[in-house]
Amino acid sequence: MQYEFKDKAANAYRLEEQVGFLLRRASQRHLSIFTQMLPDLTSTQFATLAKLCEMGPTSQNALGRAVAMDAATIKGVADRLRARGLVMATPDEEDRRRHYLSATEEGRALYERTAHAALAITGETLAPLDADEIETFLTLLRKLC
Amino acid sequence: MQYEFKDKAANAYRLEEQVGFLLRRASQRHLSIFTQMLPDLTSTQFATLAKLCEMGPTSQNALGRAVAMDAATIKGVADRLRARGLVMATPDEEDRRRHYLSATEEGRALYERTAHAALAITGETLAPLDADEIETFLTLLRKLC
DNA sequence: GACATTTTGTTCGTATACAAATGGAATTTG
DNA sequence: CAAATTCCATTTGTATACGAACAAAATGTC
Numbered sequence: 001m002q003y004e005f006k007d008k009a010a011n012a013y014r015l016e017e018q019v020g021f022l023l024r025r026a027s028q029r030h031l032s033i034f035t036q037m038l039p040d041l042t043s044t045q046f047a048t049l050a051k052l053c054e055m056g057p058t059s060q061n062a063l064g065r066a067v068a069m070d071a072a073t074i075k076g077v078a079d080r081l082r083a084r085g086l087v088m089a090t091p092d093e094e095d096r097r098r099h100y101l102s103a104t105e106e107g108r109a110l111y112e113r114t115a116h117a118a119l120a121i122t123g124e125t126l127a128p129l130d131a132d133e134i135e136t137f138l139t140l141l142r143k144l145c
Numbered sequence: 146m147q148y149e150f151k152d153k154a155a156n157a158y159r160l161e162e163q164v165g166f167l168l169r170r171a172s173q174r175h176l177s178i179f180t181q182m183l184p185d186l187t188s189t190q191f192a193t194l195a196k197l198c199e200m201g202p203t204s205q206n207a208l209g210r211a212v213a214m215d216a217a218t219i220k221g222v223a224d225r226l227r228a229r230g231l232v233m234a235t236p237d238e239e240d241r242r243r244h245y246l247s248a249t250e251e252g253r254a255l256y257e258r259t260a261h262a263a264l265a266i267t268g269e270t271l272a273p274l275d276a277d278e279i280e281t282f283l284t285l286l287r288k289l290c
Numbered sequence: 291g292a293c294a295t296t297t298t299g300t301t302c303g304t305a306t307a308c309a310a311a312t313g314g315a316a317t318t319t320g
Numbered sequence: 321c322a323a324a325t326t327c328c329a330t331t332t333g334t335a336t337a338c339g340a341a342c343a344a345a346a347t348g349t350c
Contacts, residue, residue, distance in 0.1 A: 009261035025290040116154035140282040145170040
């Protein structure tokens with residue numbers, strides 16, 4: 001050991017053993033797989049488009065809550081999807097603050113065309129685990145959200 | 146179901162069941178805990194400072210590899226740590242491309258002062274799991290990196 | 291009906307994250 | 321030794337991510 005630590009904590013701390021570090025690395029690997037297998041959209045863009053196709057017309061903030069993005073983040077994602085013509089906005093007659101987001105024909109078509117790739121990405125990400133391990137892992141991971 | 150999908154994949158796709166989505170949400174919760182319990186440094190800044198204290202003087206890219214950040218990312222992190230006086234750079238005499246990064250006295254002191262909080266953050270993140278589940282989860286998570 | 295609160299969407303600032311390109315330096319190899 | 325390759329650090333551009341502050345609109349309460 002190159003240095004002496006007065007406090008035990010600094011000695012006991014190993015970055016490689018911390019959940020946060022492992023979560024970050026697992027996410028990195030997943031996102032790398034995603035980019036390779038589905039270069040058309042980013043992971044967050046696909047998630048947003050998928051949820052929008054599932055939910056139908058939704059306000060921007062509500063959509064953000066559904067995909068776990070705050071208002072500032074979902075705005076950027078929605079803007080980029082709109083710029084690509086995959087999503088469109090229509091004003092809400094009843095609430096003048098709100099505009100509904102919905103998938104365009106092109107957006108829906110892209111989603112239907114790429115959904116199988118998204119499922120394959122999940123499979124590839126979990127490939128190092130066997131079926132039992134996958135179920136165990138997802139159960140535990142769900143508890144940490 | 147509001148829409149008909151020609152392709153089965155779009156029907157089978159559920160965002161909430163995908164590893165990527167769960168990893169993102171677990172990371173969000175972890176980072177939220179981190180910010181609350183250790184507001185002095187970001188998660189990545191702490192990881193970098195910790196690794197630097199552990200390794201001693203290290204080139205910027207080598208440090209980046211140790212904490213799983215690419216060259217562009219580690220540069221920003223290192224710059225911000227240097228701007229705060231927690232890390233300093235000294236040129237390498239042998240290799241004129243390289244400059245060694247090392248923790249300053251202040252950086253090391255901050256690390257030693259906060260290492261226990263970092264361990265507590267890991268504990269809090271894993272709090273929804275019991276001891277056996279933690280071991281299982283970390284074992285499986287490690288396989289996905 | 292008046293006022294406080296909440297909700298919606300936006301903007302700003304800061305901090306990761308990574309692809310791609312660059313230039314300079316060191317190393318490998320033929 | 322010269323050429324090809326690799327390595328180091330930097331820069332640019334794009335895309336999350338979130339805190340904080342804001343105005344306009346809707347809702348709740350008294």
